[in-house]
Amino acid sequence: MAETGDGKKEDADYKRLQSFPLIRHTDMPEEMRVEAMELCVTACEKFASNNESAAKMIKESMDKKFGSSWHVVIGEGFGFEVSHEVRNLLYMFFGGSLAVCVWKCS
């Protein structure tokens, strides 16, 4: 009992420790990167249960701010190969299990 309790605690710790947004790969300029990251975090927190709405929100905001046309994928398990405009790609993790990939390619 105690062990499982500890296990759960550890999991919780992990979750707490690992829920910060972490950029896996990006070639964006500093300002764009920061803004995009903030946007993703906001969207994912807002639509925690619905990836599609979160992606929609991110895509529309990016389109407005940085021009069309942006593509956003949010998920927990996927592989991808994309062509993106140079200096317009962000691939980050969030919430310990969520991966967000944002790129621009008109």
Next chain:
Amino acid sequence: MSVPHKVGSVKSKQVSSFVMQDEEEGLDTAEGEEWMQGKTLVKPPDQLDLTEAELNEEITRVLKASNPNAPQNVVRYSFKEGCYKPIVFVDQMAIHFELEGNLVHKDSDEGRRLMAKQAEVDDGGGDERPDNVAIKAGKREQKLTNQFNFNERASQTLNNAPRDISCQTEPPPRANFSATANQWEIYDFYVEELQRREKSKEKHEGQFLNKEEDKSKKKMIQAETQNDDISQLAKVVKIIERMVNQNIFDDVAQDFMYFEDASDEFRGEKGTLLPLWTFQYDKAKSLSVTALCWNHKYNDLFAVGLGSHEFTQQGGGMLLFYTLKNPSYPEFIFNTASGVMCLDIHEHLSYLVAVGLYDGCVAVYNLKKKTDQPIYNSRASSGKHTSAVMQVKWQKDDLDSNHNFISVSADGRVVSWTLVKHELVFTDIIKLPVIDTIPDDLNDVIPTVGTSLDFHKQKDYSFLVGTEHGKIHKGSKYYSSKFLEKYDAHFMNVTRVRWNPFHPDVFISCGWDWMVKIWDQTMKSPVFTFELKTSVTDVAWAPYSSTVFAAVTTDGKVHVFDLNINKYEALCQQKVVSKKTKLFNIEFNPVHPIIIVGDDRGHVTSLKLSPNLRKKPKEKKGQDLPKGPEVEIAKMEQLLSSLR
């Protein structure tokens, strides 16, 4: 009540009753109910109360066509009859409403006028504006064009033909990117990140103390870079200074390099000294030159030691380095606590300078270091000379490859100093023998002042020491108790003794007794003797010939001799400084045909030797050059043999 009515109004009565009956009937018929409801008899308070009979009474009313308001008794005065007459026919018209119309008949005057105006307004829009006033003035009835000011002209500019241009920008560059987003990948990456952060935290904590150091280091580096900037500038400035100097002393530089006094041909044997640059330093005005030394590696660099020869006028001293490239300011300046008496530059390591001071200290300066303090100083060491150091000379490195030099001082000791790590270690070589006149028990108290020291060029263990009493002692480094030889050279102070650079047996000495003597070390008496009319303060051999030497005297003259040419007389006796300036030092430049002389004003004058003074006897062409030193030796030998 019955009201009197006019006849013929029965109809009207009937009409009125009929109307009343209608009213009542109306009540019963059609909208009877509504009226019935609202029909409560309301009597106005001032209504006449009539009886029924009176109510039923029929009254006739008559309508007339006469105006009841019109006066019926209008009277007018008739002038014809002279009395008032009533007017029968009064106007019975009553005007109830009057409205004036705005329609005008089109044929009437006003109508026509209006029509004309209308026509005017329609045509008036098409006229030119500027002439409008004139037009209006002249066109009340008709449109008149102003023939003087009004001109209508139209033109069409050339329209360029339209062209189609299209352009395509390069699309922004694209790149491909692929990755997989799995749970384990995410987890792994997070773990890595956490580890990285922990490491950096540790480093931060460890480096917290170092951070401040780093900051200070950074500041230092910044300051250094700033200094570097300035010092880089210093390099450039130095070059420019030299250029400027060269420009200023351009003629001197040209002379130094190229001028050969052509008049020497006509002078027979005699030669001249051409004055070149004069080196002086403001702060050294009160000091006199006590030592000169050329740098072997950099042939244009020489060292000047400044101090004072007078016992009573001892102050500070200076060590200056000048270069021929910059005659106006010394390259290196070192201030010393007491007057510099002698100096020597190391033959191979030309940045090491040994200096002997009036207070008995010896110091070694390193020119490479930026400080102006000597790297070695014998102040603290126990073997310090108790009296002025008269001569220092560098020696070859000893067995431990430590640098060392030897000094002779007025306390009669010849001491060898070795540069061991950070200090000078002294070794007494020999003590100068006390002269006979001093009683034995005062041997240690009254020393024999050694004034000059020179080491043999080839056999560097053999050296000569000149003393104040006019004796020259030949010694060897290996014999510390006794001198090998003693020469009675002069009657007074021996100011200089020097070995001949070529011939192994010959040396020269000069003293205050006005004499310059050339010796063969094997012989007790001098080979040549020259009297120069005043105290001779310095003598030097020329580096290019075994028979040429120059001497300076206290009357400011430089005497140059070439024994090969003239054994009895100087080839040149030239006064090179102003009156009452004494010359104290002379040195030949190892490469260039110039000499430098130092005087008691702190000035150093450079002079160029004219060709006559530099003659090398050319016996056969092609044979001379390789046999340089040997020829010199042979030359000397020839001379000597003729005198033996």
